[in-house]
Amino acid sequence: MRLYTYHRSSASYRVRIGLEWKGIDREDRFVDLGKGQQLEAAYLEENPEGRVPLLVDGDVRLGQALAILEYLEEKVPEPPLLPKDLAGRARVRQLALLVVADIQPLQNTGPLVYLGEALEVSDPLRFQWYKHWVHRGLSAFEAHLARDPATGRFCHGDAPTLADVCVVPQLVNWCRNAGGDLSEWPHLARVFEACQALEAFQRAAPERQPDSPDAPPQA
Amino acid sequence: MRLYTYHRSSASYRVRIGLEWKGIDREDRFVDLGKGQQLEAAYLEENPEGRVPLLVDGDVRLGQALAILEYLEEKVPEPPLLPKDLAGRARVRQLALLVVADIQPLQNTGPLVYLGEALEVSDPLRFQWYKHWVHRGLSAFEAHLARDPATGRFCHGDAPTLADVCVVPQLVNWCRNAGGDLSEWPHLARVFEACQALEAFQRAAPERQPDSPDAPPQA
Incomplete structure (x- = not known):
């Protein structure tokens, strides 16, 4: 899956936690909200809402963090993020x-x-x-x-x-x-x-993301 | 089911549409947001968020319109409000x-x-x-x-x-x-x-609700 994300975006952070919790590999694409990249034409083509996160999974192209999390829950039910009852x-x-x-x-x-x-x-x-x-x-x-x-x-x-x-x-x-x-x-x-x-929560934290100025050095 | 609602609240309106679409009977309790009744102690006891709508269904006491709609969808699947895929x-x-x-x-x-x-x-x-x-x-x-x-x-x-x-x-x-x-x-x-x-959409409209000044006369 491909995730359009920004380290300081708390909505992106939610989705990163969900992906980490379920052990789903992802490829990150960084959208710098500090530079307004979410409102540039190239990104609006990806997501007309002009927001992150955006998840792309094959033909599925999905914004809105909670919709993405519900999608992940239905596609990869284990380990769950919703109770059964x-x-x-x-x-x-x-x-x-x-x-x-x-x-x-x-x-x-x-x-x-x-x-x-x-x-x-x-x-x-x-x-x-x-x-x-x-x-x-x-x-x-x-x-x-x-x-x-x-x-x-x-x-x-x-x-x-x-x-x-x-x-x-x-x-x-x-x-x-x-x-x-x-x-x-x-x-x-x-x-x-x-x-x-x-x-899972630690790995999703803003300062651990490669687009953060606080990111640890890459291996 | 019991619904705490206000005619002009658009979140209550969403839930009313969902209930009408699924043909679920309800008993309304009116919370006058114009008078600030949602912040009175008696109502905060019902819903500490101080918001409408609130749905009470047996032991389930539920705020947040979209959470209520997802609950209704799981409890009364037909007619659906989510696709199958x-x-x-x-x-x-x-x-x-x-x-x-x-x-x-x-x-x-x-x-x-x-x-x-x-x-x-x-x-x-x-x-x-x-x-x-x-x-x-x-x-x-x-x-x-x-x-x-x-x-x-x-x-x-x-x-x-x-x-x-x-x-x-x-x-x-x-x-x-x-x-x-x-x-x-x-x-x-x-x-x-x-x-x-x-x-279903017509019956849920603000002006059709008993707490609206525009409500039709009750039979």
């Missing part, structure tokens, strides 16, 4: 979407740039916006984890699922931008630690 | 997520209110923000429909799917707020018309 699958998808639909879109680079350039919102107020939406969303996520007996070592039970795959990049983003304190959210902090101990 | 399912989910993750979160009431109240963005600039993100997203949606031979009478083939279920409320929202002209997006306009001819 209906209620569990629904809960995991709800938690994943809390990140994908309620947090990440609002704190993504595009809206933050638009706030500054088009709406002339000051940097401190843009940071307030970032913190407001991420804090609100992660607090709701924590409330779900705290009140539901289905929470285990990971967000749902004792193995990682799409919920962990989606929330870990959001937590990494929060730590990078807002000082790294997760003590307000003890369940999230514990799940984060459990995920970060897994090789 | 892997590539088709992936494409439909990508289109659904283009609305759910890229358009709707940015133009939702919460962010628009926050722009005005916390960031002191003027009304004309808030409207510019609304139009920017909806226009960008619907244009990307149109590009997918235009270039992919899998597009049929509906977004994917000749029966409605989750892609139609998600995009129709967004189009209704655009028509209500931005004048109703879809001529720039001919494929979307055609799909919209095909959907609006279906009884």
Whole structure:
């Protein structure tokens, strides 16, 4: 499979975790969002949404991280990233979407740039916006984890699922931008630690990617 | 099943379409977002996210419209809202997520209110923000429909799917707020018309809901 990715993109990060977890080999194509390459004509030909990640698997050409993860789950079911029972699958998808639909879109680079350039919102107020939406969303996520007996070592039970795959990049983003304190959210902090101990999550991390300035030397 | 809903909420609208399409009876509980009832303690006990829709089905208590729709699809497979083939399912989910993750979160009431109240963005600039993100997203949606031979009478083939279920409320929202002209997006306009001819879509419309001031008299 071929993955169009950017090291700092948290949506790409989700898909990298999913591919690593399932042991799927990939060929990376790097799209430098810092240089706006996602909006260049050559890339828009690949993905008219002008976003990463994009997965190409034979005739399948697929954007939207969560759609890619559901596709991988159906194509390569083991090891799973969704539980088998209906209620569990629904809960995991709800938690994943809390990140994908309620947090990440609002704190993504595009809206933050638009706030500054088009709406002339000051940097401190843009940071307030970032913190407001991420804090609100992660607090709701924590409330779900705290009140539901289905929470285990990971967000749902004792193995990682799409919920962990989606929330870990959001937590990494929060730590990078807002000082790294997760003590307000003890369940999230514990799940984060459990995920970060897994090789699949480690290998997918931004600083491990070849397009990162922090990448380790290639063999 | 019990649905916590609000007539003008486009996420609730998606779930109403799904329930109507599958012929699932429901009992409505109305949450008046105009009065902020979604943030009252009694409702936060039901859903700590402070959002509608929320579906309660026995022991299952589920937020996030797309997670609810996937749950309904697994619990009541017929008539389907996802194709059977892997590539088709992936494409439909990508289109659904283009609305759910890229358009709707940015133009939702919460962010628009926050722009005005916390960031002191003027009304004309808030409207510019609304139009920017909806226009960008619907244009990307149109590009997918235009270039992919899998597009049929509906977004994917000749029966409605989750892609139609998600995009129709967004189009209704655009028509209500931005004048109703879809001529720039001919494929979307055609799909919209095909959907609006279906009884399930009609019955789910905001103005048909009992909590709408435009609701028809109850029998």
